[in-house]
Amino acid sequence: MSGPVARVWEAGRVSHPIVVVAAALVDDLTRPRLLLAARRRNPERLAGRWEFPGGKVDPGETPVEALHRELREELGIAVELGAELVGPDDGAWRLSERYTMRLWLARVTSGDPAPLVEHDELRWLEPDAWLSVPWLDADVRIVEALAAHVGSA
Numbered sequence: 274m275s276g277p278v279a280r281v282w283e284a285g286r287v288s289h290p291i292v293v294v295a296a297a298l299v300d301d302l303t304r305p306r307l308l309l310a311a312r313r314r315n316p317e318r319l320a321g322r323w324e325f326p327g328g329k330v331d332p333g334e335t336p337v338e339a340l341h342r343e344l345r346e347e348l349g350i351a352v353e354l355g356a357e358l359v360g361p362d363d364g365a366w367r368l369s370e371r372y373t374m375r376l377w378l379a380r381v382t383s384g385d386p387a388p389l390v391e392h393d394e395l396r397w398l399e400p401d402a403w404l405s406v407p408w409l410d411a412d413v414r415i416v417e418a419l420a421a422h423v424g425s426a
């Protein structure tokens with residue numbers, strides 16, 4: 274593509290990726306041992322891969338409000354948020370040309386996580402096994418960084 278319209282479109286895409294917010298659900302916010310991974314049900318190209326539960330921020334929502342909503346809708350839980358895992362891409366984690374993700378540690382305060390909508394399985398990963406499931410490609414370096422940050426893997 275070329276010309277002024279294409280340039281505006283490309284500039285918009287580069288400077289305003291869609292923000293996804295997600296949670297690294299753990300058993301303990303300061304000394305996590307267990308990490309919750311969620312297996313995607315769809316779309317087909319992502320189905321069967323594991324991710325951090327979360328989703329896109331809706332217009333008018335703050336990222337934190339969106340994260341609480343997504344966790345309530347997707348897993349049926351309320352959480353206490355811990356620290357954000359700050360990423361290398363303007364503080365976030367670039368997932369693709371289109372998406373960028375912000376990730377917070379979180380602990381369940383109410384409800385029992387269940388794969389209600391987007392997922393077909395949830396798994397609490399034991400220490401030393403956080404990389405034992407096939408995460409979405411973009412998530413692998415994030416899980417590695419998280420494990421290094423909290424001292425587990």
Ligand SMILES: Nc1nc2c([nH]c(=O)n2[C@H]2C[C@H](O)[C@@H](COP(=O)(O)OP(=O)(O)OP(=O)(O)O)O2)c(=O)[nH]1
Pocket residue numbers: 293294295323324325326327328329330368372374391409411412
């Ligand atoms: N939720 C989530 N999405 C991720 C992760 N890693 C990753 O590449 N993505 C990608 C997959 C999707 O292409 C994109 C958007 O996430 P999503 O499909 O969960 O967002 P959503 O629930 O708001 O989507 P929608 O179906 O309501 O439109 O982010 C991750 O760890 N968690």
